[in-house]
Amino acid sequence: MCGILGVVAKTPVNQLLYDGLLVLQHRGQDAAGIVTAEASGVMHMHKGSGLVRDVFRTRNMRSLMGNVGIAHVRYPTAGSASNLAEAQPFYVNSPFGIVLAHNGNLTNHQQLKDDMYRSNMRHINTSSDSEALLNVFAYELQKRVKSFELSPDTVFEAVAAVHKRVRGAYAVVAVIAGYGLVAFRDPYGIRPLVMGVHPTPAGDEYLLASESVALDTMGFKLERDVEPGEAVFITMDGQRYSRQCADAPRLVPCIFEHVYFARPDSVMDGISVYEARLNMGDNLADKIRRVSPELDIDVVIPIPDTSRASALQLANRLGLPYREGFIKNRYIGRTFIMPGQSTRKKSVRQKLNPIGVEFKGKNVMLVDDSIVRGTTSKEIVLMAREAGAQKVYFASAAPAVRFPHVYGIDMPTRAELIATGRDEAQIAEEIGADAVFYQDLAALEQAVADASGGRITTFETSCFSGEYVTGDIDEAYLDQIESRRASPLSRDSDGGSRLLDLNIGVAEQNLI
Numbered sequence: 001m002c003g004i005l006g007v008v009a010k011t012p013v014n015q016l017l018y019d020g021l022l023v024l025q026h027r028g029q030d031a032a033g034i035v036t037a038e039a040s041g042v043m044h045m046h047k048g049s050g051l052v053r054d055v056f057r058t059r060n061m062r063s064l065m066g067n068v069g070i071a072h073v074r075y076p077t078a079g080s081a082s083n084l085a086e087a088q089p090f091y092v093n094s095p096f097g098i099v100l101a102h103n104g105n106l107t108n109h110q111q112l113k114d115d116m117y118r119s120n121m122r123h124i125n126t127s128s129d130s131e132a133l134l135n136v137f138a139y140e141l142q143k144r145v146k147s148f149e150l151s152p153d154t155v156f157e158a159v160a161a162v163h164k165r166v167r168g169a170y171a172v173v174a175v176i177a178g179y180g181l182v183a184f185r186d187p188y189g190i191r192p193l194v195m196g197v198h199p200t201p202a203g204d205e206y207l208l209a210s211e212s213v214a215l216d217t218m219g220f221k222l223e224r225d226v227e228p229g230e231a232v233f234i235t236m237d238g239q240r241y242s243r244q245c246a247d248a249p250r251l252v253p254c255i256f257e258h259v260y261f262a263r264p265d266s267v268m269d270g271i272s273v274y275e276a277r278l279n280m281g282d283n284l285a286d287k288i289r290r291v292s293p294e295l296d297i298d299v300v301i302p303i304p305d306t307s308r309a310s311a312l313q314l315a316n317r318l319g320l321p322y323r324e325g326f327i328k329n330r331y332i333g334r335t336f337i338m339p340g341q342s343t344r345k346k347s348v349r350q351k352l353n354p355i356g357v358e359f360k361g362k363n364v365m366l367v368d369d370s371i372v373r374g375t376t377s378k379e380i381v382l383m384a385r386e387a388g389a390q391k392v393y394f395a396s397a398a399p400a401v402r403f404p405h406v407y408g409i410d411m412p413t414r415a416e417l418i419a420t421g422r423d424e425a426q427i428a429e430e431i432g433a434d435a436v437f438y439q440d441l442a443a444l445e446q447a448v449a450d451a452s453g454g455r456i457t458t459f460e461t462s463c464f465s466g467e468y469v470t471g472d473i474d475e476a477y478l479d480q481i482e483s484r485r486a487s488p489l490s491r492d493s494d495g496g497s498r499l500l501d502l503n504i505g506v507a508e509q510n511l512i
């Protein structure tokens with residue numbers, strides 16, 4: 001998952017975008033970038049590999065001038081990890097000059113890349129699907145612009161054309177130099193995008209973000225979500241226009257945002273992530289009581305951070321004590337979104353350390369939000385036993401992850417998933433637990449639907465169900481992404497910093 005921001009303000013936006021990226025850091029730790037735009041049309045970019053605080057220095061911030069801008073934190077799903085050439089935003093110089101930041105993953109990006117080259121004579125220089133997306137948008141806009149007068153209608157027609165050509169998940173913010181900010185969301189609204197307003201004496205300012213937490217902390221009031229298929233165009237001087245650009249939009253948001261990705265203090269599509277997680281805890285408790293009414297649990301312990309809300313509620317519902325048995329090193333990032341299995345494995349032990357007294361001689365119920373590769377659960381169960389636990393049960397607030405995720409979460413091969421080819425008893429054995437309990441999919445959907453007040457009942461659940469909402473994913477597609485990933489030339493080895501871009505600042509540590 002990535003985090004995106006787009007802003008049209010009345011004063012310089014460099015600090016606001018930097019601060020906003022810091023609150024979206026949990027959505028991507030691989031690279032970060034900001035582009036600001038001046039009314040004259042001049043744009044400034046700085047991006048680099050690593051965490052937000054490592055990419056931007058004071059001197060870089062000073063060069064980011066302008067009252068309009070976009071920003072991105074990357075967690076790669078296409079192309080390769082730690083490849084500076086794929087850090088976002090991307091830039092293309094025609095028409096007008098456009099920069100774009102994308103959260104999601106396009107399922108037809110190879111096709112798009114070919115079409116761009118063969119039919120539209122546009123060169124895509126990286127393996128990033130987002131660069132392809134930018135070029136599709138630029139091409140469709142160029143086809144429609146007649147002069148230097150760019151009307152909202154033309155922008156919306158270009159977005160409508162993008163919806164027709166592009167498949168998969170995309171929440172997008174872009175700046176058209178000298179004209180304004182464009183934001184749009186795919187016709188299923190798989191990835192989130194919220195819009196906030198900040199009134200000033202000089203007029204309203206607008207901030208679009210992946211999560212509402214960025215609006216809260218920047219002093220913007222959450223106004224609404226960008227609708228699935230909708231595009232919003234805000235001119236440099238703050239005139240706002242919006243239009244539905246998809247033929248058959250239908251909100252089917254990604255349920256994994258609520259399970260793991262988003263911060264609990266965010267509200268997306270009107271759903272409080274925190275409330276959804278509390279409901280998951282309730283439903284998981286009911287399942288445990290139903291399938292193992294005699295289970296002898298002394299204490300419920302969360303695997304920090306993400307499972308805390310669900311674990312707390314599960315303990316309440318079962319009438320059991322809840323204890324913080326693992327202390328998290330706050331300086332280690334999220335392990336699931338780190339590239340490379342060996343880094344992830346090492347990080348679990350660096351990140352979490354048990355408090356002996358909570359384990360010694362006890363039967364513990366460990367609760368996590370999800371078990372994906374099993375990296376965390378295997379280490380944690382072992383740590384609980386080493387700390388003296390008698391029995392170790394493990395509960396997951398999400399169902400077993402059995403299918404690749406193709407819409408912006410990096411879990412593409414079935415071979416990597418611990419649940420592949422194993423039932424619950426075998427998974428328990430694999431992670432060394434006495435028993436494993438998974439949430440049922442219907443109960444997970446119910447938990448999130450309840451948090452929406454019953455307004456939203458369908459979710460993108462493919463990694464649990466194998467049903468892909470965009471309708472273009474079949475066995476052959478999954479086999480193809482799996483074989484590409486398994487090949488020695490894929491991902492990290494794609495390497496090389498083929499950086500062709502706006503005259504930008506690049507974090508210096510990457511210029512070796």
Ligand SMILES: O=P(O)(O)OC[C@H]1O[C@H](OP(=O)(O)OP(=O)(O)O)[C@H](O)[C@@H]1O
Binds near residue numbers: 303305307333371373
């Ligand atoms: O089965 P796995 O492949 O290990 O993946 C699942 C684990 O990874 C995530 O934690 P992460 O450390 O990324 O973030 P958190 O601190 O927000 O829980 C998630 O919360 C699970 O704990």
Ligand SMILES: NC(=O)CC[C@H](N)C(=O)O
Binds near residue numbers: 076
């Ligand atoms: N996680 C995401 O949203 C990734 C965006 C884009 N597919 C990339 O790999 O850069």
Ligand SMILES: [Mg+2]
Binds near residue numbers: 369
């Ligand atoms: Mg975790």
